[in-house]
Amino acid sequence: MVKISSIAVLGTYDTKGEEHLFIKARIEKQGLHALTINVGTKNPAPCDVDLDLFTVLRDKGILTENRDRDEMIQAMLDEARGVVKTLHDRGEIYGIVSAGGGSGTHLCAGIMRVLPLGVPKVMLSTVASRNMSRVVGTRDITMMHSVSDILGINSILGGMLDKAAVAVCAMARSDWTFGREQRRIALSFFGFITQAAEQIRSILEDKGYEVVTFHANGTGGTAMEELAEEGYFDGILDLAAHELADHLMNGYCGDIGPHRFEPISGKTIPRLVVPGGLDCAVLEFDRHSIPDQFKERKIFFYDFRSAIRLNEMETQTIARQLSDKLNPAGEMVKVLIPMRGWSVADHVDEPLYDPDMNDLFIKTFEQNLAMIIPVLKEDCHINDLPFAQRAAEMMVQMIESKKR
Numbered sequence: 001m002v003k004i005s006s007i008a009v010l011g012t013y014d015t016k017g018e019e020h021l022f023i024k025a026r027i028e029k030q031g032l033h034a035l036t037i038n039v040g041t042k043n044p045a046p047c048d049v050d051l052d053l054f055t056v057l058r059d060k061g062i063l064t065e066n067r068d069r070d071e072m073i074q075a076m077l078d079e080a081r082g083v084v085k086t087l088h089d090r091g092e093i094y095g096i097v098s099a100g101g102g103s104g105t106h107l108c109a110g111i112m113r114v115l116p117l118g119v120p121k122v123m124l125s126t127v128a129s130r131n132m133s134r135v136v137g138t139r140d141i142t143m144m145h146s147v148s149d150i151l152g153i154n155s156i157l158g159g160m161l162d163k164a165a166v167a168v169c170a171m172a173r174s175d176w177t178f179g180r181e182q183r184r185i186a187l188s189f190f191g192f193i194t195q196a197a198e199q200i201r202s203i204l205e206d207k208g209y210e211v212v213t214f215h216a217n218g219t220g221g222t223a224m225e226e227l228a229e230e231g232y233f234d235g236i237l238d239l240a241a242h243e244l245a246d247h248l249m250n251g252y253c254g255d256i257g258p259h260r261f262e263p264i265s266g267k268t269i270p271r272l273v274v275p276g277g278l279d280c281a282v283l284e285f286d287r288h289s290i291p292d293q294f295k296e297r298k299i300f301f302y303d304f305r306s307a308i309r310l311n312e313m314e315t316q317t318i319a320r321q322l323s324d325k326l327n328p329a330g331e332m333v334k335v336l337i338p339m340r341g342w343s344v345a346d347h348v349d350e351p352l353y354d355p356d357m358n359d360l361f362i363k364t365f366e367q368n369l370a371m372i373i374p375v376l377k378e379d380c381h382i383n384d385l386p387f388a389q390r391a392a393e394m395m396v397q398m399i400e401s402k403k404r
Contacts, residue, residue, distance in 0.1 A: 014040030026165035120171030199388035216240035218255035242277025249281035270398035
């Protein structure tokens with residue numbers, strides 16, 4: 001018997017069965033097959049579903065009346081992630097959609113995150129207008145605000161549920177491909193070094209490489225590391241180490257994962273590291289609302305954010321943090337330092353220019369760095385074309401050397 005690949009309609013059918021069956025019907029109206037999965041933790045699905053994971057966990061003795069709600073939700077997360085991943089690996093699902101409130105969004109989006117990049121993931125949610133960074137994480141989940149609450153089919157909610165169903169179907173039908181096989185390089189950057197990133201990308205593409213850029217905003221760098229672990233990249237050009245500075249100062253781009261800049265688990269991927277943006281931390285204030293503790297700092301006013309020059313203690317701290325993270329990678333890492341500045345604001349006549357502080361970083365960094373890791377220095381600013389040429393050249397050499 002040939003198995004039919006389906007769109008998974010994931011949800012808490014014990015409380016929102018009517019709404020998820022409506023999504024199922026609308027998917028089938030589009031000519032695709034739907035597979036229903038109940039992940040409710042209160043009761044079995046009151047309607048027919050293809051997979052009722054409540055009964056599975058109840059029969060295993062995991063969902064019981066005396067367990068706390070958070071424990072039951074975590075148990076369901078663990079079970080459903082395994083089931084959904086297996087279904088995808090077998091080719092039985094190729095997209096996923098759900099609808100929920102706060103708990104349902106946490107649960108179902110958390111399950112969606114096990115599916116790889118490119119698998120359509122649509123979450124219709126009553127809380128989509130809130131900060132969804134923790135819910136989406138680094139995955140390609142499409143969040144839709146339901147506007148009305150999810151309780152029964154009415155003229156407003158029905159339209160939103162239908163749009164979620166049509167959206168996941170349209171995504172599942174997407175058939176675009178890049179069209180050519182090339183070695184792939186991950187490139188991290190952020191706004192203050194955009195010129196450097198653009199130049200490096202152009203040079204590497206002229207050399208026949210595909211370049212995938214990641215904004216070093218916390219989530220971007222972490223996503224880059226996760227995709228590297230999944231085998232997407234032949235090399236990493238970490239042009240922006242700025243996330244470490246913001247992580248230290250609770251800045252705008254500081255929400256990094258614990259393994260940022262560390263060796264990629266199970267992989268030998270060459271990484272070229274540049275201290276792009278390590279001159280400053282980007283914080284959310286403007287020239288009219290400078291916090292008292294930063295009024296004596298060098299400040300670069302940007303928009304609703306401003307960058308402060310790091311002081312001696314902060315500079316030495318991130319120098320040690322970066323070296324500690326790089327040391328275990330050994331010969332798979334090289335470091336390239338532009339000696340005339342590390343961001344658009346760290347330039348002669350710009351507000352954050354402080355070569356003595358950069359020298360302090362370099363001294364502390366080199367003292368703490370494993371001797372096997374080479375540190376090369378270029379008499380350029382990070383945004384100068386010669387620096388871009390040198391960085392691209394080194395990245396290519398590292399990839400080619402690994403092939404031999």
